[in-house]
Amino acid sequence: MGRLVVVSNRVPAPRDRQQPAGGLAVALRDALSEGQCLWFGWSGQQISEHEKAERDVSIDHVENVTYATIDLTHAEFDGFYQKYSNAILWPLCHYRAGLMEYNRKDREVYLDVNELFARKLLPLLKPDDLIWIHDYHLFPLGQALRDLGVTSPIGFFLHIPFPPWSLMKALPGGTKLMQNMQAYDVIGLQTEDDARNMNDGFSICGVKARAQVFPIGIDPESFAEQAKAGEDLAEVQRLGESLAGKPLIIGVDRLDYSKGLPERLKGYETFLQRYPEHRGKVVYLQIAPVSRGDVEEYRLLKQGLDEAVGRINGSYGDFDWTPVRYLTHPVPRHLLAGFYRLANVALVTPLRDGMNLVAKEYVAAQDPEDPGVLVLSHFAGAAPEMEDALLVNPHDADEIAEALHKALIMPQAERKARWALLQPDVWRVTAGSWARDFIGTLAKVKRA
Numbered sequence: 001m002g003r004l005v006v007v008s009n010r011v012p013a014p015r016d017r018q019q020p021a022g023g024l025a026v027a028l029r030d031a032l033s034e035g036q037c038l039w040f041g042w043s044g045q046q047i048s049e050h051e052k053a054e055r056d057v058s059i060d061h062v063e064n065v066t067y068a069t070i071d072l073t074h075a076e077f078d079g080f081y082q083k084y085s086n087a088i089l090w091p092l093c094h095y096r097a098g099l100m101e102y103n104r105k106d107r108e109v110y111l112d113v114n115e116l117f118a119r120k121l122l123p124l125l126k127p128d129d130l131i132w133i134h135d136y137h138l139f140p141l142g143q144a145l146r147d148l149g150v151t152s153p154i155g156f157f158l159h160i161p162f163p164p165w166s167l168m169k170a171l172p173g174g175t176k177l178m179q180n181m182q183a184y185d186v187i188g189l190q191t192e193d194d195a196r197n198m199n200d201g202f203s204i205c206g207v208k209a210r211a212q213v214f215p216i217g218i219d220p221e222s223f224a225e226q227a228k229a230g231e232d233l234a235e236v237q238r239l240g241e242s243l244a245g246k247p248l249i250i251g252v253d254r255l256d257y258s259k260g261l262p263e264r265l266k267g268y269e270t271f272l273q274r275y276p277e278h279r280g281k282v283v284y285l286q287i288a289p290v291s292r293g294d295v296e297e298y299r300l301l302k303q304g305l306d307e308a309v310g311r312i313n314g315s316y317g318d319f320d321w322t323p324v325r326y327l328t329h330p331v332p333r334h335l336l337a338g339f340y341r342l343a344n345v346a347l348v349t350p351l352r353d354g355m356n357l358v359a360k361e362y363v364a365a366q367d368p369e370d371p372g373v374l375v376l377s378h379f380a381g382a383a384p385e386m387e388d389a390l391l392v393n394p395h396d397a398d399e400i401a402e403a404l405h406k407a408l409i410m411p412q413a414e415r416k417a418r419w420a421l422l423q424p425d426v427w428r429v430t431a432g433s434w435a436r437d438f439i440g441t442l443a444k445v446k447r448a
């Protein structure tokens with residue numbers, strides 16, 4: 001099999017390359033554990049217009065992986081990442097066409113940056129490479145590489161949902177986007193629904209391509225070990241002591257409107273209203289690191305959440321009890337593992353989510369003899385594999401409230417039984433098996 005070349009917008013920053021955080025980066029690091037690999041993408045740095053002429057690919061070797069990254073100018077970062085990727089494609093793919101802020105100029109920058117990626121990657125490629133492109137930032141990259149004469153097998157994996165064509169067709173140039181997908185030999189999506197939606201789009205647009213399902217996973221073995229080892233960490237012990245015997249509800253999400261955070265807070269507030277016996281007797285810790293903070297919609301979301309948390313704490317809090325503990329900075333993953341193990345309930349209630357690795361991490365982190373309860377949205381990509389969680393509609397505050405109450409009073413025997421049904425799937429589909437399945441399928445491709 002040839003060398004694996006991975007291309008994604010997000011490449012772990014140099015300091016995180018041994019142990020990256022974040023869904024895509026964590027899963028990919030595991031995929032790159034064997035053989036010589038190249039990982040190409042954005043450096044995370046922005047440069048000015050006059051530095052553009054000398055822009056070069058910067059190369060860094062860590063173990064078997066060569067990281068090759070390029071800087072983007074401020075204008076490219078804005079048009080390609082903030083606008084077209086995250087204020088147009090992201091809302092649309094998460095079924096939120098109303099939040100899309102379309103502008104033809106941003107589409108041009110997006111296409112230009114994809115061509116730039118193709119031009120900069122080309123000299124690094126070898127004839128027997130297998131090329132694996134990731135996510136919505138890079139839909140047209142395969143075609144841009146083909147236009148430069150690349151004949152190697154190229155695969156594409158979409159980490160986020162793909163909506164029905166009736167929604168997707170709201171995207172100006174949507175048909176062209178679908179046509180460009182013909183450049184790929186293998187197209188992977190997270191769930192059956194996503195693949196069906198994309199395949200319907202292909203048929204309607206007359207595109208000869210086929211999407212397949214490759215759900216992503218975590219590395220459960222090492223995550224479970226981290227969670228157990230976390231019991232000895234000072235921070236985890238401090239959190240434990242601060243609970244003073246109260247059960248812990250935990251939420252861990254990038255501060256993103258797809259994660260359903262305002263709806264979740266409303267659910268928690270309804271829980272406090274309807275079940276007053278839990279007031280003062282439970283701790284809810286919401287970790288919500290700021291993400292894409294310069295995009296308007298994300299700024300507004302943060303404002304709204306700050307207010308909602310303040311309102312709930314003001315209304316229900318007491319001199320010795322804060323109903324919601326709310327952090328907007330990231331927490332390192334090894335600490336999260338320990339926090340999950342302490343938590344009696346995980347609240348994972350996205351309105352739409354490609355997969356949601358947090359749900360799988362929570363299950364992996366539990367003590368099998370005394371596991372916590374996962375409350376999970378029907379609309380997370382993880383839901384079809386995790387039907388033994390307490391599944392909820394995140395739009396229904398009463399349903400969230402009832403699930404929280406049920407989780408908190410659930411007898412140990414039922415918690416163990418549910419966990420025992422969730423655990424095998426989290427161990428079966430891992431980051432490693434996901435990557436091996438996709439790469440194995442790509443390696444079998446013979447281009448006509």
Ligand SMILES: O=P(O)(O)OC[C@H]1O[C@H](O[C@H]2O[C@H](CO)[C@@H](O)[C@H](O)[C@H]2O)[C@H](O)[C@@H](O)[C@@H]1O
Nearest residue numbers: 010022023024135159160216353354355356357
């Ligand atoms: O790179 P950012 O703009 O900071 O955003 C972080 C990543 O968010 C998205 O993650 C998705 O991938 C996860 C792993 O497959 C999946 O579980 C989750 O549901 C998705 O939202 C995005 O797709 C990545 O490109 C970003 O790097």
Ligand SMILES: O=c1ccn([C@@H]2O[C@H](COP(=O)(O)OP(=O)(O)O)[C@@H](O)[C@H]2O)c(=O)[nH]1
Nearest residue numbers: 021022023254289330331332333356357358
């Ligand atoms: O403060 C934080 C918040 C999240 N994460 C990690 O970021 C990833 C989030 O992945 P997920 O699929 O749940 O959502 P995404 O953010 O990729 O949409 C998970 O591995 C989390 O453990 C982290 O390391 N620190």
